[in-house]
Amino acid sequence: MSKKYDILCVGGLIQDFLVQPIPTDLFDKDAVHVDSMKFNVGGDAANESTIMAKLGAKVILGTEAGDDETGRGLIRYMESQGVDCGNVVYRGQQRTNIVMIQEDGQRTFVVLKHKSRGFGEKTDFDYDLLDNIRYISVGSIHIAEALDENLAEYFKAAQEKGVVTVADMVSNHGRQSLEDFKEIMKYTDYLIPSELEAQELTGETDPEKMADIIMSWGPKGVIIKLGGEGSFIKDADGGVHVKPFPVHPIDTTGAGDNFAAGFVTALSKGFTFRQAAEFASAVGSLSTEKVGSTTAVESYDQVITFMKKCGRDPMAL
Amino acid sequence: MERDLDVLCVGGLVCDFMIRPVDAGVFTREVSYMEAAESNVGGDAANESIVMGKLANKVAISAEIGDDGTANELKAVFAKSGVNTDHLIVRKNKKTRTNIVLIRPDGERHFVIFPNGYDEFCGKDLDYEVLSRTKVLSIGSIHHLPLLDPALPAYLKAGKEAGCITSADMCPNLGDTPNEIVVECCKYLDYLIPSEGEMRDLFGEDWTPQEAARTLRNWGVKHVVIKLGAEGCYIQDDVYDEFVPSFRVKAIDTTGAGDSFAGGFLTGVLKGWDLKKCAIFGAATGCIAVQSIGANTGVKSYEQVLAVAKTSPDWKE
Numbered sequence: 001m002s003k004k005y006d007i008l009c010v011g012g013l014i015q016d017f018l019v020q021p022i023p024t025d026l027f028d029k030d031a032v033h034v035d036s037m038k039f040n041v042g043g044d045a046a047n048e049s050t051i052m053a054k055l056g057a058k059v060i061l062g063t064e065a066g067d068d069e070t071g072r073g074l075i076r077y078m079e080s081q082g083v084d085c086g087n088v089v090y091r092g093q094q095r096t097n098i099v100m101i102q103e104d105g106q107r108t109f110v111v112l113k114h115k116s117r118g119f120g121e122k123t124d125f126d127y128d129l130l131d132n133i134r135y136i137s138v139g140s141i142h143i144a145e146a147l148d149e150n151l152a153e154y155f156k157a158a159q160e161k162g163v164v165t166v167a168d169m170v171s172n173h174g175r176q177s178l179e180d181f182k183e184i185m186k187y188t189d190y191l192i193p194s195e196l197e198a199q200e201l202t203g204e205t206d207p208e209k210m211a212d213i214i215m216s217w218g219p220k221g222v223i224i225k226l227g228g229e230g231s232f233i234k235d236a237d238g239g240v241h242v243k244p245f246p247v248h249p250i251d252t253t254g255a256g257d258n259f260a261a262g263f264v265t266a267l268s269k270g271f272t273f274r275q276a277a278e279f280a281s282a283v284g285s286l287s288t289e290k291v292g293s294t295t296a297v298e299s300y301d302q303v304i305t306f307m308k309k310c311g312r313d314p315m316a317l
Numbered sequence: 318m319e320r321d322l323d324v325l326c327v328g329g330l331v332c333d334f335m336i337r338p339v340d341a342g343v344f345t346r347e348v349s350y351m352e353a354a355e356s357n358v359g360g361d362a363a364n365e366s367i368v369m370g371k372l373a374n375k376v377a378i379s380a381e382i383g384d385d386g387t388a389n390e391l392k393a394v395f396a397k398s399g400v401n402t403d404h405l406i407v408r409k410n411k412k413t414r415t416n417i418v419l420i421r422p423d424g425e426r427h428f429v430i431f432p433n434g435y436d437e438f439c440g441k442d443l444d445y446e447v448l449s450r451t452k453v454l455s456i457g458s459i460h461h462l463p464l465l466d467p468a469l470p471a472y473l474k475a476g477k478e479a480g481c482i483t484s485a486d487m488c489p490n491l492g493d494t495p496n497e498i499v500v501e502c503c504k505y506l507d508y509l510i511p512s513e514g515e516m517r518d519l520f521g522e523d524w525t526p527q528e529a530a531r532t533l534r535n536w537g538v539k540h541v542v543i544k545l546g547a548e549g550c551y552i553q554d555d556v557y558d559e560f561v562p563s564f565r566v567k568a569i570d571t572t573g574a575g576d577s578f579a580g581g582f583l584t585g586v587l588k589g590w591d592l593k594k595c596a597i598f599g600a601a602t603g604c605i606a607v608q609s610i611g612a613n614t615g616v617k618s619y620e621q622v623l624a625v626a627k628t629s630p631d632w633k634e
Contacts (some may be wrong), residue, residue: 017334019429027341027421031428039385039412070356073386074442091471096354096360098336100343108343113350212418 004132006268008053008087009261010062010147011045011139015074015094020101022108028081031147034071041099042293044139044168045119046259048264050294051283052137053082055265055303060133062087062126064119064144066094088164089124118144125154130161137264139257141176141299145172146219148176148184155187164267166190168260170199185217190273192260208239221273225259225279233277242277245285245310254293259284260302266314269300275314281306321450323374324444325404327443327472328362328457330380332387332413333612337420338429358391359416359612361457361486364573367613368580368602370399372622374587377401377451381438383413384631398613406442424610440468448479456485457576459502460515463492470498474507482586486579487511490518494601504534509584510579513545526551527558540592542582542599552596562595564604573612578603581622594633601626 018038018052041050045063052059056202059152061083067070072132075085081092085293094264098110124146136158155165172181181201185191198210211234221235252256263282266276282303290296298301307314330432336351343349356365364470366378378395382388382405391413395402409579417429439462448454454476459469469485476483483506496519527530530541530553540554549563567573581602601622609615616622626632 017415017417019431022429024344026419026427026429029427031430034429034431037415037417037431069386069390071386075387093354098351102344108346109348110339110343110351111348112336112354114351145612277573 003134004058005060005084005129006133007049007059007135007137007264008062008129009045009049009052009059009083009134009139010087011048011097012043012118012143013041013046013061013065013074014043014061014270015070015096016040016042016099016100017096018099021103022100040292041212042254043095044143044257046074046078047135047254047293048139048261049078049083050081051258051261051287051297052193052207052265054228054297055262055283055300056295057265057268058084059286060084060129061084062119062124063114064089064091064124067091068094070094070096081179087124087126087129089119089121110305113254117146120144120147120148120150122153125150127154127157130275132162133163135164135264135268137260138165139260141167141169141181142172143170145175148180152180152183152187155184159189164189166192166260166264168192168256168265169197171200182217185214185219188219188222190263191219192220192225192263194225194256195227198222198224208234211239219273223263223277225256231277231281233274235273237274240274245282245306245312247289249288251291252288255284255287257293258287258297262297265300271314272317273317278312278314278317279303279307282310282312319437320452321375322377322401322452322458324366324369324376324453324455324583325379325444325447325451326332326362326366326455326457326473327374327379328365329406329461330358330363330378330382330391330414331360332361332378332391332415333357333418334415335420335426336434338422339419340421356387356390356415357611358394359573361454361461361488363391364576364613365455365457365486365580365583366400367395367398368577368606368616369584370395371616372580372584372602372619373399375399375401377404377447379404379406379444379447380457381406381408381414381442383408383411387413387415399494399532403445404444409494420613437464438462439464440471443468443472445472445475445478448476448481452587453482454481455579455583456483458486458488459499460490460492460494461488463494466492466494466498470501470505473502477505482507484508484510484579484583484586486575487515489514492511495543497536500536503533503538506538508540508542508582509533509538510542510544510575510582512575513546516532516543526560527553530558542592542596543579546571549600550578550596554592557592559593561593563599564628566608568607570610574603574607576612577606577616580616584622593631597629598607598622598626598630601629
């Protein structure tokens, strides 16, 4: 049965202004001239959906954009990148970050205190859309209050319709109770935590033990990201370490979003869990080779060619 | 004379993206939070045209702008002030030139200014066709747009030939335009409204207002107004040779004061007032402008400025 979209990607959309070089005596002067100022569209769902589109998936974005010209401008940009913006909600002021990059490369973030609870209010979730998607990818549990409260119910309905549910996450910082998190896990097919997040959740230090505990809560597969060490993956067929790919990293911003996008896109193309994790690893590694979150990865063929060059054709697994 | 427009303002337009509160503490943290972030429009032609719009003139702005969300936001601001935006020069696929303004908790500001993808406003962008449809041609500032400077003498000449009243403000010659171009502009200027800084640059440290004005008139300018900041201004033409005092007030923010003065001054020119009456009205406009934060926020209406102008002992109905 052909569904309109492969993936619904849900999460944040942020406007980043990157400015450099910023002198540290800026506040002693009236004005400083800098060499460059770039506007980037960022945010987990914005990054993920952009990469999914580049990898050939039919993706629809669910996010909150500012109810202002800036927000509308960002959505027009996302559409130009091949992302359908049918599940966008316009609300409040567009979330904006200023990233001041000093002469030595250090980054200082000035973030707009967001007054909103983010995408994820009960009315933001489109239950009719569940008939038209095959996968949901949640950019991050633990960023948007609204999402944290209402995701379990949406994931449950999704699974009932045969939609595969995938979630990335960030650290909880004590905001959501473990009980509430486990409620989401009941209806999550795959979770992609970092080693630190998995440790915080489970109290374990061994990745396999972390994965076992998380799987006991519901997920049928867990990928624990180990940064430069690659990842540890486990499902019903067992656990295995996936090596990182050899690259020369220049900028690791957004690597996690690229990894998640690669994983879900591969699943949507019929890859097995193991194959998809390998593909995700290649996408995540490749993404670090250029400055910016969505600049390095260009296409599905580019990733496959790279994987074969490294002697790691996913189809050979 | 029956013309569509009272004035065409040609020159600079920039978005000031203002964030607060920020201070040097940002460099001690990885992430800091700002309470508010908003876009305001600035730039000599933008400020002048908004003030003139508020003073009930039929005004159009000719300046570069991008075609992003910011551009739409700024066009809405112009529309609210009655400024015609049909003559904006839209740079396709470019972001609108933006400065970041960091506002400290005590209200002091620090500007982060950077080069953008355009800022190429030059001779071939100038609209000659509109000249026969406007009463006044106002150049935001000789020297603000270095690429435009060489084209100004021919444009002003065409303005005169089309029957316009011509006016120009000035700003510091950071682009090193040869003085010959200023001299050439003077041949075709009814009004020149520089500040003391530009006079010092042209005539040296020993300049005096009387001699400077005489030289400018010898070069061709019919009416000279030299702005002297809080001290007021000096005016010279065939009838007047005197200082016009400012309206003494406590300045809260002098950003855009000169542009506001010019906007009020030209409003008087359009009403056929003599040089002194125009200068008093300009001073009243500037006085209101400096009592408000922002480059073009103080002036609300013609009646508001008139009420201040009337308090001058030299005001004649």
